[in-house]
Structures are given as structure tokens and as C-alpha cells.
Amino acid sequence: MTILVIAEHDNASIKAATLNTIAAASKIGGDIHVLVAGSNAQAAADAAAKIAGVSKVLLADAPQLADGLAENIDGTVLQIAKNYSHILAPATAYGKNIAPRIAAHLDVAQISDITAVDSADTFERPIYAGNAIATVQSSDAIKVITVRSTGFDPVAAEGGSALVEKIEASADAGISRFVSRELTKLDRPELTSAQIIVSGGRGLGSGENYMKVLEPLADKLGAALGASRAAVDAGFVPNDYQVGQTGKIVAPSLYVAVGISGAIQHLAGMKDSKVIVAINKDAEAPIFGVADYGLVGDLFTVVPDLVKELG
Known part of the structure; x- marks a missing residue:
């Protein structure tokens, strides 16, 4: 059983929610591969290789992946999806943008916002604004999951020594384009x-x-x-x-x-x-x-x- 975690990153470093997602993957069991899809993202891939518990980092580096457009990342994931039993992404704006497209193209039911792993096919997720917990079992061959970061303690960002392997990025889907991004700059913690x-x-x-x-x-x-x-x-x-x-x-x-x-x-x-x-x-x-x-x-x-x- 091999698990793919789609890393959220800024092409230079790995975002914190990815560490929680890898923690969820470790509870499922099996080898954990991390996909870094970006442009000039070698630094992010190197950072991912140091994360505890990661056995391999896949680096898809191409201009059309620079801004994290879901349509292009989705295509890159689909090229390798058949190699994995589980595909995980953080339940952030980034992950929620990508995972549903992957699930739809694979014709599987996405399991959203999990907060616990009971077994390789059974997960817990909050419903009714967190007032109840649903236990969801999936029989899909490939399970597409988003992970609520607050449900899992992050793994260590240092201590691993995974191999970084370069893979082909999918061609530009041509159905969306990046226009602009406005970032809020804070002197305080995120x-x-x-x-x-x-x-x-x-x-x-x-x-x-x-x-x-x-x-x-x-x-x-x-x-x-x-x-x-x-x-x-x-x-x-x-x-x-x-x-x-x-x-x-x-x-x-x-x-x-x-x-x-x-x-x-x-x-x-x-x-x-x-x-x-x-x-x-x-x-x-x-x-x-x-x-x-x-x-x-x-x-x-x-x-x-x-x-x-x-x-």
C-alpha cells in the first residue's frame, strides 16, 4: 500500500498543513510519497525530502504549475494516480480546490475533512458543525481524502532523507489562467x-x-x-x-x-x-x-x- 500526499507549498518551502496531512497518512500505514507540483520548486522538494516518514518525493516542475492552478495539478496527479491506494491533500483552500477534481476524474467518492483514521478504509469526519462525528468506510480502489489539520499532530519537518524523483508535468490544460494574487502581510503569526x-x-x-x-x-x-x-x-x-x-x-x-x-x-x-x-x-x-x-x-x-x- 502506497500513499500519495499532495504538498501545499510556495515553491520554496512546505506549508505547515502538509505536515499534518503526512501524519494522517502515517496512520493509514504504508509507504508515503509526497508530490511537489510547482515551478522552480527544487527547494520545496528538498524540504519535503527532510520530513519524517516520507519515503519518496516526486517533483513535477513546469511553468504551468507555478501558480497552483487546480486544472494543471489535477492532470499531473492523474498521470500517476493508479500507483496509489490513497491520495491525500490538506483541507485548506489549496487542497479543497484540487482534490474534488481528482476524485471526479477517478470516479470515486471524496472523503472530506477527516479528523481520525480508524483503518485503511475507515475514517472519521465532523458533521453538523462538529456536533457529531461520522464514521465513513470506503470501498473505492483509490481513496481521495482531504485532511483537517487540527485533527492530527504534525510530523517532524526534519529527520527524513527521502529520494527526490523528477516526473513529467501534464501539459497546460488551457481552461484557466492565473490573473493575480493579493497576499495579506502580517507582523503576527499566521x-x-x-x-x-x-x-x-x-x-x-x-x-x-x-x-x-x-x-x-x-x-x-x-x-x-x-x-x-x-x-x-x-x-x-x-x-x-x-x-x-x-x-x-x-x-x-x-x-x-x-x-x-x-x-x-x-x-x-x-x-x-x-x-x-x-x-x-x-x-x-x-x-x-x-x-x-x-x-x-x-x-x-x-x-x-x-x-x-x-x-
């Missing part, structure tokens, strides 16, 4: 990989209050900043701050929820955090049901006091 996250909700009242109250706390903790959907919809912060079922799924070591009531869709995105601290003036707020530590009080007083205590 939300999905941060170990500490400070999130704000509608209780903060305005975007000005959000920054005034939460930035000092995030600075003290070296944390990423997040938000509830209500805060995003109210225009306090941009969409890429949103944590929840319709935002980003996170599982940091510490999650501080400030002025967040705890709607189901928000809890689905952060309830796997190792330690959850909730600050809210409503003692009946649902967020306290999942919090390890809860503080009932006025956030405009409590948070500044907390910042002072942190020195």
Missing part, C-alpha cells in the same frame, strides 16, 4: 498555525475598540488575532480574521475569546484548542460551555487589567 490566538466578537462594539483592546493583549502573548463571524460581518476586521465553520479552523495551545458569545458556527472552528479562556459579561453565554477558564466581567476593564498583570 492564524491557522499560531500557538496562541486572541479572538474578538461583537461585544467589542467597533473596529476601533477591537484594535484598542485586543492588540495590547496579543502583543504581550505573541498571539495571532482572530474574530467571530459577527465581528467580521459588522466590519470590525477583514474576512481573513474569521474563525469558525465558515472561516478558519484552528486548534492552538491557547485560545482567548473576548466578547464572543459562542455561536455553534464559531465553536466548530476553535473547540479543539488545547486551552480555551473566555471573557464575557453574559454569564449564560454558550462560550463558557467549552471554556477551560471563564471570566464574567466587562471586557473593557478586564482585558486592560490582564495586560497590566502580564507586565
